[in-house]
Amino acid sequence: xxxxxILVEDVSxxxxxxxxxxxxxxxxxxxxxxxxxxxxxxxxxRNVSFAVQPGERLGVLGFNGAGKSTLLKIIAGVMKPxxxxxxxxxxxxxxxxxxxxxxxxxxxxxxxxxxxxTMGFSRSYVRQRYDEIIAFSELKDFIDAPVKNYSSGMRxxxxxxIATAVExxxxxxxxxxSVGDAKFKAKxxxxxxxxxxxGVTVLFVSHNTAQxxxxxxxxxxxxxxxILAQGEVNQVCDIYDGMVKRK
Amino acid sequence: xxxxxxxxxxxxxxxxxxxxxxxQYRNSVLGIFWTFLQPLLTTxxxxxxxxxxxxxxxxxxxxxxxxxxxxxxxxxxxYSQSTKRAMRSVTNSASVIKKVKVPKYIYPLSNxxxxxxxxxISLLVLxxxxxxxxxxxxxxxxxxxxxxxxxxxxxxLFLLCTGIGLxxxxxAVFFKDIEYLYDVFCMLLFYFTPILYAPRQLxxxxxxxxxxxxxxxxxxxEMFRDCVLRGxxxxxxxxxxxxxxxxxVLLIGGILFWKKQDRFILYI
Numbered sequence: 001x002x003x004x005x006i007l008v009e010d011v012s013x014x015x016x017x018x019x020x021x022x023x024x025x026x027x028x029x030x031x032x033x034x035x036x037x038x039x040x041x042x043x044x045x046r047n048v049s050f051a052v053q054p055g056e057r058l059g060v061l062g063f064n065g066a067g068k069s070t071l072l073k074i075i076a077g078v079m080k081p082x083x084x085x086x087x088x089x090x091x092x093x094x095x096x097x098x099x100x101x102x103x104x105x106x107x108x109x110x111x112x113x114x115x116x117x118t119m120g121f122s123r124s125y126v127r128q129r130y131d132e133i134i135a136f137s138e139l140k141d142f143i144d145a146p147v148k149n150y151s152s153g154m155r156x157x158x159x160x161x162i163a164t165a166v167e168x169x170x171x172x173x174x175x176x177x178s179v180g181d182a183k184f185k186a187k188x189x190x191x192x193x194x195x196x197x198x199g200v201t202v203l204f205v206s207h208n209t210a211q212x213x214x215x216x217x218x219x220x221x222x223x224x225x226x227i228l229a230q231g232e233v234n235q236v237c238d239i240y241d242g243m244v245k246r247k
Numbered sequence: 248x249x250x251x252x253x254x255x256x257x258x259x260x261x262x263x264x265x266x267x268x269x270x271q272y273r274n275s276v277l278g279i280f281w282t283f284l285q286p287l288l289t290t291x292x293x294x295x296x297x298x299x300x301x302x303x304x305x306x307x308x309x310x311x312x313x314x315x316x317x318x319x320x321x322x323x324x325x326y327s328q329s330t331k332r333a334m335r336s337v338t339n340s341a342s343v344i345k346k347v348k349v350p351k352y353i354y355p356l357s358n359x360x361x362x363x364x365x366x367x368i369s370l371l372v373l374x375x376x377x378x379x380x381x382x383x384x385x386x387x388x389x390x391x392x393x394x395x396x397x398x399x400x401x402x403x404l405f406l407l408c409t410g411i412g413l414x415x416x417x418x419a420v421f422f423k424d425i426e427y428l429y430d431v432f433c434m435l436l437f438y439f440t441p442i443l444y445a446p447r448q449l450x451x452x453x454x455x456x457x458x459x460x461x462x463x464x465x466x467x468x469e470m471f472r473d474c475v476l477r478g479x480x481x482x483x484x485x486x487x488x489x490x491x492x493x494x495x496v497l498l499i500g501g502i503l504f505w506k507k508q509d510r511f512i513l514y515i
Contacts, residue, residue, distance in 0.1 A: 015513065023514065025422040073512075077348030080509040092348075100346035105270050114266060117259040118347050 003089060004051035005170055005201035006058075006075060011084035013045040013070050013225075044070040045081070046225045052218075054089075054169075057202040059212035059233060061240045062222035068205050069174070071222070072096060075203060076172055090169030090201070093119075097174075098159030104148035108139055108158055111147050115162050129165040136191070137161035138184070153181065160188055170201045209237040252350055259349070260357050267332075267361035282369045286324065290317045290372075297443045308445045310476050311386040317373055318472050319442030321366065326408055326464060327433045329362035333412025334419050334429060341515040351508050355412040363405055377475070389478030396481055400470040400489070407463060407493035413500030417507045420514050440464045463492040 016039040022028050045067045052058045062068050073079045075086055076094040101118040102111045112133055116126035134140055137157045139150075147155060173192070196202065196215070206212050212219060212233065219236035221229040229239050253260070272278045294313045309315045336354035337344070344351060381387045418425050439462060446465075449455050459465050466485035473481040 023422065024424040025428070026424060028422060076346075078344075078346065079512055094347065097346045101343045103266060103270070105273070106266065110266070110269075114262050117256075117262040118343060118349055120255060120259070122258050123262075 003054075004087075005054040005056070005089050006052040006203065007087040008048060008050050008071075008075065009085050009087075011045055011048045011071075011074060011081045011086060012043060013067070013074065013079070014082040015042045015044055016040070017042045044225050045074075047084075048222075048225075048227055049084075050220055050227065050230060052201055052203065054201050055199040056218055057196060057204065057216040059216035059219035059236070060203065060205045060222065061207070061209070061212065061219055061236065063243075065224075066222040067225040068222055072172055072174055072203070072205055088170060091166065092170045092172065093163050093166060093168030094172040095160065095163050095174065096172065098163065099147075099155040100159075102147050102155065102159070105146055107146055108143040108150070111158065112162055115159070116166075119163070119166065121166060133158075133161045133165045136165070136187075153184075157184055164188075164191055164195070168195075168200060170203070171195060172203045174205045209241055213237050256350055256353060260353055260360070263353065263357035264361045264364070267358060268364060271361075271365070279368070282365050283372050286317065286321055286369050286372050290320055290376075293320070293443065306445070306447075308447060308477075311380055311388050314373070314376055314380065314388050314476055315445075315472065316443060317376055318476060319440065319468055321369055321373060322404060322468050322471060323437060323440060323442055323464070324369075325362060325366035326404065327436070329359045329366075329408045330411045330415060331426075331429065331433070332358040332362060333408070334415035334426065336412075337416045337420055337511060338423075338515050344515065345512055351511060352413065352504055355416040355504075356409060359405065359408045359412050363408075367401075373475070388476050390475075391478035393473070393478055393480055394475050397471060397474040399481065399486070400467045400474070403470075403486075403489050403493050404464075404467050406497050407467070407489070410493060410496035410498070410500040413504040414496070417500075417504045417511070420507070420511050436462075436464065440468060442468070463489045466492075 022031060048067075048071065050058075060068050060071065070079070072094075073096075074081050075088070076092065076096060077086075077088075099115075101115045103114060106114060112130060113123060113126050116129075117123070134143055137154075137160075139154060139158055142150065142154065147158075150158070171192070202216070204212065204216055216233045218231065219233045220227055221236050221240050229236050272281060275281055277284060290313065293316055297316070298312050333355035336358045337351060340354045343349060344354075377388050377390070381390065415425065415429060439458065441459065446456065446459055449459075466482075466489040470481040470485045470489070473479050
């Protein structure tokens with residue numbers, strides 16, 4: 001059997017929930033002196049395990065607060081889990097929040113290289129993709145203007161173009177298919193579908209079961225940090241839709 | 248493992264260093280000339296005021312007051328600017344760190360490096376001053392082959408700033424008010440380092456001298472002045488003390504940062 005592209009093994013994530021957030025030294029010293037350092041433990045994820053084989057497209061379903069975002073952040077490598085481990089094979093492109101690595105004072109051109117470097121790519125590699133990125137983002141006339149003067153749609157377009165230009169093997173998508181105006185939306189959906197056809201492994205998070213059914217072939221359903229159901233996409237979506245109706 | 252990761256992210260390091268330098272001077276009319284102008288103007292002001300008070304008392308240790316003062320100013324400015332910027336670097340990059348997997352130490356490190364580069368450029372002002380006094384034969388600095396040793400104190404200073412930067416940047420994630428405390432600390436440090444005065448001018452107070460000797464910035468500064476101003480071999484005691492101190496700080500900073508970095512995301 002092939003090695004899974006994404007392997008999540010017994011992952012748990014615990015947060016400290018303070019009643020009041022202490023973010024300065026003064027408060028901290030006062031609390032320590034008063035011996036009032038109280039935390040409530042909150043487990044956002046409990047013993048989550050699953051594997052995604054190369055080329056599989058996994059939908060992640062769940063209500064708000066079920067732990068979807070935490071799971072995505074752990075898989076994207078942004079957070080370390082409290083327990084368990086995650087293994088990923090291949091180049092990952094997280095389409096979590098587009099344009100998060102942008103510097104507002106920098107021009108679009110400079111941000112392409114900065115964002116590329118943030119994702120770990122060399123300058124020469126980004127230069128090869130440069131024309132493609134600009135063409136796809138349709139920002140040729142604004143590429144030397146600082147990004148702070150861009151509209152949010154323009155920023156998202158540039159972010160999407162850079163993130164998808166790198167030919168990823170694992171794509172992590174968090175409901176970003178609605179980028180920019182209707183025209184760009186259609187274009188970006190076509191691009192993502194094209195990547196699906198090339199056999200990228202996909203992790204797709206959404207509330208929209210219709211979208212999940214059409215894009216994914218497998219799904220997991222999270223509830224209060226645990227996996228409630230996992231398996232073939234239509235079965236899991238039926239369970240989720242049933243839960244939605246009951247609420 | 249650490250070095251392989253750093254190697255993999257060398258492009259990011261370079262991009263951020265370049266960005267810091269570019270952004271700092273982009274919106275000013277004179278651009279990179281501020282690197283020269285700022286120390287030049289502040290030194291002129293300080294020479295004008297303190298040179299009048301103490302400068303005429305130039306002995307073996309001061310040689311030439313404007314250059315003596317400029318050495319101190321430049322090194323102190325680099326120390327305070329780079330550590331302050333490094334301190335804010337992690338919290339300022341919150342939007343990236345929260346969304347993209349990236350080695351976090353890149354941020355304090357790149358801020359120290361970019362400040363080091365502008366600091367090296369500003370050393371040209373020092374060279375200009377030295378040349379001026381050399382040509383006018385007015386208390387000329389003693390330029391000898393020992394001047395070539397000047398990179399040694401600067402590299403030690405770089406290590407010190409990186410270590411302090413790592414410590415401050417991880418503390419600033421958890422305690423926002425550390426910034427204000429550090430500003431006050433830097434102001435104290437300015438007066439506790441012989442920048443405007445020579446240690447001998449403090450008189451015979453033993454406690455004051457002990458405090459001065461414990462200050463690694465003092466050792467580094469004295470070594471630098473030995474090289475470029477007094478034309479003598481740098482004091483080995485200063486060398487060992489400041490190198491040991493800086494490496495210890497770097498080690499502490501590295502361990503602290505490494506241990507706390509996974510929790511940054513929960514606080515920024």
